Amino acid sequence: xxxxxxxxxxxxxxxTSTFLMARPFTPEDLVQLRRLGGSTVSPDGSxxxxxxxxxxxxxxxxxxxxxxxxxTMPDAVPERLIDTPEYSESxxxxxxxxxxxxxxxxxxxxxxxxxxxxxxxAPRQITSVEADIAGFSVGPGGGRIAVWFDEDxxxxxxxxxxxxxxxxxxxxxxxxEIFVRHWSSWSDGTHSRLATFDMRDGAASGxxxxxSRPLDGDTPTRPFGGGEEIAWHPDGQSLFFxxxxxxxxxxxxxxxxIYRVAADGATPPEILTADNPALDTLPTPSPGGRFLAYVxxxxxxxxxxxxxxxxxxxxxxxxxxxxxxxxxxxxxxxWSRDLQYLWLVAGDTLDTALFRxxxxxxxxxRFSGGGHIGAVSPQPDGSVLVVHDSxxxxxxxxRIDAERQIAxxxxxxxxxxxxxxxxxxxxxxxxxxxxDTVHGMIYRPPGVAxxxxxxxxxxxxxxxxxxxxxxxxxxxxPALMAAHGYAAxxxxxxxxxxxxxxxxxxxxxxxxxxxxxxxxxxxxxVLDDNDxxxxxxxxxxxxxxxxYMMNWIAGRWPERFDCLVNHAGIFDLRPFYYGTEELWFPxxxxxxxxxxxxxxxxxxxxxxxxxxxxxxxLVIHGxxxxxxxxxxxxxxxxxxxxxxxxxxxxxxxDENHWVLSTRNSLQWHREVYGWIDxxxxxxxxxxx
Numbered sequence: 020x021x022x023x024x025x026x027x028x029x030x031x032x033x034x035t036s037t038f039l040m041a042r043p044f045t046p047e048d049l050v051q052l053r054r055l056g057g058s059t060v061s062p063d064g065s066x067x068x069x070x071x072x073x074x075x076x077x078x079x080x081x082x083x084x085x086x087x088x089x090x091t092m093p094d095a096v097p098e099r100l101i102d103t104p105e106y107s108e109s110x111x112x113x114x115x116x117x118x119x120x121x122x123x124x125x126x127x128x129x130x131x132x133x134x135x136x137x138x139x140x141a142p143r144q145i146t147s148v149e150a151d152i153a154g155f156s157v158g159p160g161g162g163r164i165a166v167w168f169d170e171d172x173x174x175x176x177x178x179x180x181x182x183x184x185x186x187x188x189x190x191x192x193x194x195x196e197i198f199v200r201h202w203s204s205w206s207d208g209t210h211s212r213l214a215t216f217d218m219r220d221g222a223a224s225g226x227x228x229x230x231s232r233p234l235d236g237d238t239p240t241r242p243f244g245g246g247e248e249i250a251w252h253p254d255g256q257s258l259f260f261x262x263x264x265x266x267x268x269x270x271x272x273x274x275x276x277i278y279r280v281a282a283d284g285a286t287p288p289e290i291l292t293a294d295n296p297a298l299d300t301l302p303t304p305s306p307g308g309r310f311l312a313y314v315x316x317x318x319x320x321x322x323x324x325x326x327x328x329x330x331x332x333x334x335x336x337x338x339x340x341x342x343x344x345x346x347x348x349x350x351x352x353x354w355s356r357d358l359q360y361l362w363l364v365a366g367d368t369l370d371t372a373l374f375r376x377x378x379x380x381x382x383x384x385r386f387s388g389g390g391h392i393g394a395v396s397p398q399p400d401g402s403v404l405v406v407h408d409s410x411x412x413x414x415x416x417x418r419i420d421a422e423r424q425i426a427x428x429x430x431x432x433x434x435x436x437x438x439x440x441x442x443x444x445x446x447x448x449x450x451x452x453x454x455d456t457v458h459g460m461i462y463r464p465p466g467v468a469x470x471x472x473x474x475x476x477x478x479x480x481x482x483x484x485x486x487x488x489x490x491x492x493x494x495x496x497p498a499l500m501a502a503h504g505y506a507a508x509x510x511x512x513x514x515x516x517x518x519x520x521x522x523x524x525x526x527x528x529x530x531x532x533x534x535x536x537x538x539x540x541x542x543x544x545v546l547d548d549n550d551x552x553x554x555x556x557x558x559x560x561x562x563x564x565x566x567y568m569m570n571w572i573a574g575r576w577p578e579r580f581d582c583l584v585n586h587a588g589i590f591d592l593r594p595f596y597y598g599t600e601e602l603w604f605p606x607x608x609x610x611x612x613x614x615x616x617x618x619x620x621x622x623x624x625x626x627x628x629x630x631x632x633x634x635x636x637l638v639i640h641g642x643x644x645x646x647x648x649x650x651x652x653x654x655x656x657x658x659x660x661x662x663x664x665x666x667x668x669x670x671x672x673d674e675n676h677w678v679l680s681t682r683n684s685l686q687w688h689r690e691v692y693g694w695i696d697x698x699x700x701x702x703x704x705x706x707x
Contacts, residue, residue, distance in 0.1 A: 043465065043502045044440075045502070046685055052435055053072065053073050053432055054071070054072040055069060055072075056072055056083055058070070058404075061137065062113070064090060065090055066087060066088070066089060066113070067404070068086065068111045074681055080681075081681065082105075082107050084099055086100060090428070101124075101135060110155070112155075112156075119137060119221070120137055121133070121155065123154075126144075132223070134221065145164075146166060146222075150169060150178045152168045153169070158215075158218075158255045161218055162255060163216065165213060165215045165249060165251070165258060167214070169209045170209055171208055171209050173208070177214050177226055196266065201242060213231040215227060215258075230282070231260060231278075232284075234278070235265045236265045240263055248261035248302070249302075258282055263276070270600060276290050276293065277290075292315065295317075297316040297320075298324070299314070300313065301326075306356070307358065310330055310331065312330055312331075313331070314349050314352070323516070323523055324348075325347075325520040326350070327342050327343055327349070328376065329341065342376070347366065347367060347374075348366060348523075350365055350371070351364040356397055357401075362375060363383070364393075369488040370387075370488060371488065373395065374386060386423055387419060390407055390408060390412075390490065408490055410489045410496075411443075413432055441502065442507075445461045446489075449544040451512070452533035457537050458510075459541055460489065462498050464502065464504050464505065472550070474699040475545075475552050476505045476507050476557070476558050477542055478561065479568045480565055481563030482515075484516055486511050486515045486517050488517065494678060499688075500692075503692055505699075508545050510542075512534040512537035512541075527608050530567070530571075530623040531575065531623040535571065535575060559572060559583055560691065562587050563588070563676065566589070570588050571625050573636060574631045575631070577631045581634070583635070585652070588655065590651045590652070592605075593620065594651070596620065598650065600645050626654075632658060632664055635664065635665035635666065637667050637691065637694040638667070638668050639652070639678075640652035641671045641675050642670060
């Protein structure tokens with residue numbers, strides 16, 4: 020096994036503390052860390068404004084405020100731009116003239132757009148829409164503003180008051196088409212609509228116009244689409260948006276399209292990507308307005324296909340693929356100020372990295388080191404401001420200059436992490452299924468003594484087309500597990516992203532094949548190469564596809580682990596297919612609908628191996644999870660209980676596929692760590 024110590028961008032903020040003061044990182048620390056939200060830089064590059072979320076653990080609440088930082092002064096200290104303890108401000112955008120900051124706030128009782136002078140002063144509400152505004156984009160020159168929000172599809176105005184319930188009406192929902200629920204919400208007859216307003220005297224004026232009408236669908240797309248799907252043309256006369264048509268084909272379609280529409284809605288939207296039946300997104304016009312960069316997939320119905328960079332000439336209408344020969348999937352796009360380059364973010368072997376694409380010769384260069392790059396903001400001096408995090412450090416803002424030198428701009432959690440002894444991480448690789456090289460990471464608890472052996476936890480990522488790469492997580496954090504005293508191991512098995520599309524595609528119709536073999540080979544390789552790991556005390560844990568793998572392991576690798584943690588895992592593929600919402604996902608991965616590809620589904624169905632189950636399992640689910648309905652976990656728990664396998668069921672009535680609230684997150688961590696402690700901790704000998 021090849022192994023390399025990771026010494027990349029991650030900064031151990033606790034390094035200044037003395038050994039005697041150091042203490043381990045805890046779940047309480049994790050949930051109380053400040054979280055970076057949206058950020059914006061003034062046009063001249065002199066001032067940074069960002070939103071920062073802070074958690075009140077005692078009251079189980081969180082609040083976001085706006086902060087301002089002078090980038091011209093090396094030792095400048097961030098200042099709170101707005102301080103409203105009872106309300107939140109988010110999504111800041113500095114105006115084109117650099118004078119004002121626009122942002123979202125709920126101070127008026129609903130989410131609306133507000134503004135404040137960049138120098139400070141009294142905030143001003145600039146929109147008054149009946150609905151809660153989810154996002155906004157100010158047009159070039161500030162003459163118009165676009166906002167998006169959920170509204171009843173039958174509302175003829177820009178937005179409408181909530182309809183009053185009919186007298187003696189029942190509580191039933193009625194539907195005539197499929198896609199009755201999505202992610203965590205039942206269909207309620209609303210769509211996310213895009214509207215624009217004139218800006219007069221610095222505020223939205225008039226009734227506005229819904230520019231996404233008469234299309235029937237959501238823009239931005241639900242449930243996770245946002246401002247990256249909306250873009251103004253630099254002349255301010257039109258804007259671009261992404262939409263997937265609603266209707267009976269929606270749950271089987273990944274056909275997102277890019278549209279262009281007049282800013283005043285005078286003409287209906289024009290579709291720009293009708294020739295591609297797969298996904299098109301991230302519309303990013305060039306500063307001069309001649310070109311539109313975007314990404315496109317080639318395979319209809321496949322949500323994990325490679326996102327290839329395209330460039331459309333907005334005058335001739337010609338589009339061409341620019342990165343078809345580059346085997347990476349692009350996640351974001353930004354134009355350089357001089358129009359010579361496109362800044363791209365893509366997954367690349369455990370990292371999510373920044374790349375620079377030269378428009379002159381098509382050369383793509385990696386510009387960042389290890390870790391995870393988020394938002395990208397090109398600056399007038401040729402540098403790039405990025406949001407960066409790693410598996411050992413939460414997100415902060417950094418500057419990367421033309422020489423690839425990186426400098427940290429913010430240090431948002433320095434005081435909260437001071438005195439904490441964080442784990443260390445290593446990267447490793449091994450020969451996996453089909454002889455392919457497979458990568459992973461090891462997290463070592465701090466202070467492991469010479470000759471000491473510690474128990475092991477194996478993390479299995481979801482997706483399944485995903486990665487447990489070098490990035491920070493507030494939900495599944497291997498470093499936190501290591502801080503609890505366990506070795507934590509992650510493996511990017513066949514199907515993971517960041518290794519080329521063929522490797523990602525290899526999991527299709529092979530859910531329990533090569534991925535399981537990779538986990539078996541990888542765990543064996545790690546244990547052989549690390550004598551400080553105790554291979555006699557090992558637990559595995561995972562969520563979503565990782566939870567499916569816990570059920571699969573329970574039946575197909577039943578004697579290896581001392582315990583399992585199964586969060587929102589698939590237990591039986593037949594009812595899963597008929598109960599989930601985005602049908603394009605199972606239909607692509609298994610080659611068609613359940614009723615036509617029954618053999619493919621049943622081949623990898625955990626329910627067929629329940630008689631082999633013997634490993635103690637903690638089963639977790641959220642009642643509002645419509646991706647994998649919670650009945651899957653109820654079924655797994657029943658199977659465990661009926662066979663007298665030690666088991667525990669944890670159900671969150673107010674959570675979806677993820678556990679998000681602060682107190683629920685703490686409960687989740689305490690339950691998971693308590694379960695693992697019971698079976699492989701120091702007191703494991705007392706376990707039943």
